[in-house]
Structure formats: C-alpha cells, structure tokens
Amino acid sequence: MKSISILGATGSIGTQAFEVVRAHPEHFRITSFSFGTNIELGAKLVEEFKPQRVSVSSKDLADELKRTIRHSCIVYYGEEGLLEVATDPESDLLINAVMGSVGLAPTLAAIDEKKTIALANKETLVTAGHIVMDRAKRNQVEILPVDSEHSAIYQCLNGENQSEMSKMILTASGGSFRDKSRQDLEGVTVEEALNHPNWSMGSKITIDSATMMNKGLEVIEAHWFFGTPYEDIEVVLHRESIIHSMVEFVDGSIIAHLGTPDMKVPIQYALTHPDRLEVPSGKRLNLVDIGTLHFKKMDLQRFPCLAYAFEAGKAGGTMPTVLNAANEAAVGAFLKGQISFLEIESFIEKSLNDFEIMRNPSLEDIHEVDARVRQYVQSLIV
Ligand code: NDP
Ligand code: MG
Numbered sequence: 001m002k003s004i005s006i007l008g009a010t011g012s013i014g015t016q017a018f019e020v021v022r023a024h025p026e027h028f029r030i031t032s033f034s035f036g037t038n039i040e041l042g043a044k045l046v047e048e049f050k051p052q053r054v055s056v057s058s059k060d061l062a063d064e065l066k067r068t069i070r071h072s073c074i075v076y077y078g079e080e081g082l083l084e085v086a087t088d089p090e091s092d093l094l095i096n097a098v099m100g101s102v103g104l105a106p107t108l109a110a111i112d113e114k115k116t117i118a119l120a121n122k123e124t125l126v127t128a129g130h131i132v133m134d135r136a137k138r139n140q141v142e143i144l145p146v147d148s149e150h151s152a153i154y155q156c157l158n159g160e161n162q163s164e165m166s167k168m169i170l171t172a173s174g175g176s177f178r179d180k181s182r183q184d185l186e187g188v189t190v191e192e193a194l195n196h197p198n199w200s201m202g203s204k205i206t207i208d209s210a211t212m213m214n215k216g217l218e219v220i221e222a223h224w225f226f227g228t229p230y231e232d233i234e235v236v237l238h239r240e241s242i243i244h245s246m247v248e249f250v251d252g253s254i255i256a257h258l259g260t261p262d263m264k265v266p267i268q269y270a271l272t273h274p275d276r277l278e279v280p281s282g283k284r285l286n287l288v289d290i291g292t293l294h295f296k297k298m299d300l301q302r303f304p305c306l307a308y309a310f311e312a313g314k315a316g317g318t319m320p321t322v323l324n325a326a327n328e329a330a331v332g333a334f335l336k337g338q339i340s341f342l343e344i345e346s347f348i349e350k351s352l353n354d355f356e357i358m359r360n361p362s363l364e365d366i367h368e369v370d371a372r373v374r375q376y377v378q379s380l381i382v
Contacts, residue, residue, distance in 0.1 A: 002028050002271065005053075005091040007082060007106055009033035010041045012202045013097035013120045013146065013263060018045065020268045023280035028271065031090040034082050034098070037061060043068045053088055055081025079105065086110040093271065096121040097146070099204050100328050101370055104128055108363075111141045118270035120146035122221045126324045128366050129224030143225070144270040149218055150225050151266035152244035152257030157226070158274075160249070167248040168228050170218055171238040172298065173198045175209035178239065182302060188341045190334065198241040198261045207331045211344055212298075216309020217327075220320050223313055230314050235306060237296040242285065260285050304345055308352060318358040318369045325370040326351035329377035338381050347377050 004021065008014045014035070021028040032053035035042040039061060046054055046069045055076040056062050062077040076084045079102070086094055086106035093116045096103050103121035110117055111132070119125070125132055136143050145151045149170045157165070176195050177185060193210045194203060201209070208214035219233050244266075246256040259265055260283045268277060300307040305327075312319040330347040333339045339347070351373050358365055 001026070002093055003031045003091045004028055004093050004095060004271070005031055005051075005085050005088045006033040006095045006097060007085060007103065008035065008097035008099060008121070009045055010035040010038040011097055011099065012200065012205075013095075013267065015041075016264050017095050017097065017267050018049070019280050020264055020271065021049070024277055027277065032085045032088040034076075034085045039064055039068060046071050046073065052090060053084055055085050082106040083109045086115075087113045089113075092116060093118060095146070095267070095270075096124065099123075099202055101127045101324060104132070104366075107132055108135060111135045111139050114139055114141055116141065117143045118146050118267070119143050120267075122147055122217050123324055123328070125224045126217050126220045127321045127370065128361075128363065129220065129320070130360075131363055131366070133224050144273055145221075145225055146263075146266055146270050147218060147221060148261075148263060148266045149245040150222060151269055153222065153226060153247060155257050155269070156245070156247040156255040160247070160255075162226070164250050165228075165232075165247050166250045167232050167234055168222060168226065169234045169236055169246040169248060169254070170215060170222060171241070171243050171245055172212065172215040172235055173209065173241045174237050174239055175212065175214070176206070177210050178237070182342075185342055186340075190337060193334075193341060197239075199263070201263075203335055204328070204331055207334060207344070208327070210341070211305045211331075212303035213305040213309065213327050213331075213344075213348075215303075216306045217324070219306075219309055220313045220323075230310055235298045237298055239294050239296075240290065242287075242290060242293055258285060258287075305348065308345075308348055312352060315357055316359075318355070318361045318365065319352065321361070321366050321369050322351050322355045322373050323348065325373035326377055329374045333377070333381055347380050350380065351376060 030049040032051045034055035036057045050071050053074045059077050062075045066075050086109045094110045095118045097120040101123045103124045107124045194206050196206050215235050241261040243256045246254050248254045264280050312323040326348045330344040
C-alpha cells in the first residue's frame with residue numbers, strides 16, 4: 001500500500017490521479033492534498049478520500065472548507081499549506097500536479113524529506129532544473145515523470161544503456177491551431193485556443209499546446225530529467241498522439257512508446273514503477289483501427305515559441321526562468337482576454353531580449369527574476 005499526497009488535486013492531472021487511486025484501493029491511499037479555489041470539488045474529494053491534511057489557496061477558503069466538510073482533518077492554506085502537503089510525514093510519494101512555478105518550493109521541500117516525486121509540474125524543472133535535479137541527486141530522491149512524453153522516454157530507456165542513445169524524439173500533436181497559418185492566428189479567441197484536438201487538459205497547458213510552448217517546456221524538462229544535451233533532442237509533429245515519444249540508439253534502432261492519449265497511463269506508471277497495473281479506463285490501443293500515423297518536421301517559423309525554448313535552454317542560467325515566467329504571465333493575460341493570442345509570443349520574445357542572463361542562479365535569484373519578468377509582462381499590457 002502506497003501513501004500518496006497530491007498538489008493540484010482539483011485539476012486535470014489531480015482528478016485523473018484520483019481515478020487511478022479509486023481503481024486500485026488495495027494499492028494506494030491518499031493522506032493529504034492541496035487545491036486552489038474549487039471548494040465544491042475539493043470538499044467532495046475530502047469526504048471521499050478522508051485525508052489527514054488539506055490545503056487551499058487562502059485563509060477565507062480554508063474557513064469555508066472547514067464549514068463545508070464533515071470529515072475532520074487539518075486545513076492549511078497558501079504557500080505554507082503547499083509545503084505542509086509536500087512534506088506530509090504520512091505519505092511516501094508526492095504527485096506534484098499544481099500549475100506553474102508555484103510548484104517549485106514544495107518540490108524542493110519534498111526532496112528534503114526524501115519523498116519520491118511523481119512530477120507533472122513541468123514549470124518546476126524549467127525554471128530551476130539545475131537546483132531541483134542536484135538536490136534530488138544529493139538526497140537520493142527519485143523523480144518520476146508524469147508528462148506523457150517523458151514517461152514514454154523513461155520507459156523506452158528501461159534496461160538500456162543511456163550512453164548508447166543517439167537522439168531523443170519528442171512528439172507534438174500540434175495543439176488546437178496546428179492547421180492554421182500565422183495569418184489565420186490573428187484574432188483567434190480563447191475558446192478556440194482551448195479546444196485541443198487530442199487531449200483534455202487544464203487551460204494553461206492547453207494554450208501552451210496551441211503556441212507550441214508546451215513542447216518547448218518539455219524539451220527543457222527532458223534535458224533535466226535525462227541529462228540530454230539540447231542538440232540531441234528533436235521534436236516531430238505527430239498529429240495522432242499515438243506515439244508518445246521515441247529514443248534512437250547508436251545502431252539506428254528506434255524504440256517508441258505507443259498508447260491511447262490517456263494521461264491516466266503515465267500517472268499510474270509513475271505510481272507503480274517498475275510494476276504495472278490495469279489502466280482504469282480499460283481502453284486499449286487498436287492500431288488496425290488507427291490505420292495510419294503521420295509525422296512532419298517542426299516548422300520553427302510557424303511555431304516560434306519552440307525556437308525560443310531551445311534558445312533559452314541552450315543559453316541556460318536564468319533564461320529558462322525568464323521564458324517560463326513570461327509565458328505564465330502572458331498566457332494568464334490571454335486567458336483573461338487582456339492580450340491577443342499572438343501577443344503571447346511577442347511578450348515572451350521581448351522578455352528574452354530585455355532580460356540579461358545570470359549564470360548559475362541561486363534559488364533567491366530565480367524567485368527575483370521570476371517576479372521581475374511577471375511585472376515586466378504586466379507593464380507591456382496596454
Ligand atoms: P489545471 O489547471 O487543470 O489544475 C491545476 C491545479 O492546481 C488545480 O487543482 C488548481 O486548483 C491548483 N492551483 C493552480 N494554481 C494554484 C496556486 N497558485 N496555488 C495552489 N494551487 C493552485 O492544470 P493541469 O492539471 O492541466 O496541469 C497541472 C500541471 O501538470 C501543469 O504543470 C501542466 O503543465 C502539467 N501537465 C498536465 C497535463 C494534462 O494533461 N493536464 C499533461 C502533462 C503535464 P483550483 O482549480 O482548485 O483553483
Ligand atoms: Mg506532455
């Protein structure tokens with residue numbers, strides 16, 4: 001029986017993690033979780049999973065939750081609350097599925113407590129990959145990927161000698177606007193951008209998929225997860241999202257991971273690794289039904305965010321922090337209807353041009369740069 005805590009319980013990954021736990025009550029139990037503001041769903045989850053600790057985003061919401069629930073548990077709030085859940089003494093494994101760089105501090109706190117981490121929160125690795133991976137190594141803490149591409153690569157490398165890998169190939173579905181030209185993107189709406197063809201996900205990552213920044217963040221995430229140089233990471237457009245990623249070895253062999261587009265599979269694998277269990281949805285991939293798979297070279301003119309991510313990753317230092325903070329701020333503004341879709345890209349580009357690189361940043365430097373970039377993006381909004 002594995003005891004689990006979850007950050008971001010009411011989100012797309014969080015709710016699917018609960019589906020996995022529900023399907024295997026003999027294997028998993030939930031000891032604590034956090035969510036932001038969705039009291040209605042959060043309260044239902046408290047009654048069903050009966051955690052000992054819960055955290056919400058503010059004191060008012062904590063008071064409201066206490067009035068709503070019958071189950072007795074400790075209710076925390078704010079960033080302190082995220083840390084309480086991340087370091088829950090009852091849990092063996094933390095699923096970090098909160099959205100954005102707010103996930104960094106709890107990841108580090110969980111590492112210090114030697115908890116295994118199932119990491120969905122890619123922003124953590126993008127903004128401070130060197131600090132997270134170094135601390136995990138020193139504490140001998142295992143960080144397992146939840147992101148489908150990274151879970152795929154992880155599985156392709158099972159039993160292999162990683163030094164014989166010649167290339168890592170991440171697949172990208174192309175997002176909601178993959179068939180549109182750049183001209184077509186003028187004036188697209190939030191609703192159109194949120195309509196992803198293959199995956200149902202939280203709003204920020206769905207917009208990231210439409211701008212291709214999601215793949216950019218994943219390139220940096222892959223660099224930190226597997227220690228792979230950026231020159232050896234390739235991105236290929238694969239509209240069906242059936243091959244979740246691939247590894248090419250020195251002898252030319254390519255090992256790919258295939259499956260239906262279902263996040264419960266990589267979530268569950270991060271919980272059961274190195275073992276496997278039946279997947280809750282029971283859906284199987286039928287290649288005969290699929291018939292044909294398509295692959296296309298990525299067009300970096302069409303998707304400049306992918307180019308920005310490669311550049312920021314290769315530059316290193318604080319540039320990935322600038323990239324991530326600018327993207328979070330710009331996507332937040334787009335979702336609120338304050339800026340256009342194409343302004344997301346231009347605000348990120350401006351931020352990367354206007355912020356100077358700082359080498360080997362400390363955690364304090366990262367927090368400071370993150371805050372300054374967000375202010376800067378705010379100042380660009382007219
Ligand atoms: P969602 O927006 O669906 O969920 C985010 C969760 O985090 C919610 O529970 C939300 O609470 C909570 N939350 C958001 N902001 C804060 C905050 N400031 N403080 C505390 N809690 C907060 O996101 P997803 O589940 O889609 O994504 C989560 C992470 O997983 C992201 O990093 C994403 O890139 C990654 N990921 C997601 C995939 C997917 O399929 N969805 C696939 C691969 C990676 P509430 O809603 O109650 O306010
Ligand atoms: Mg992914």
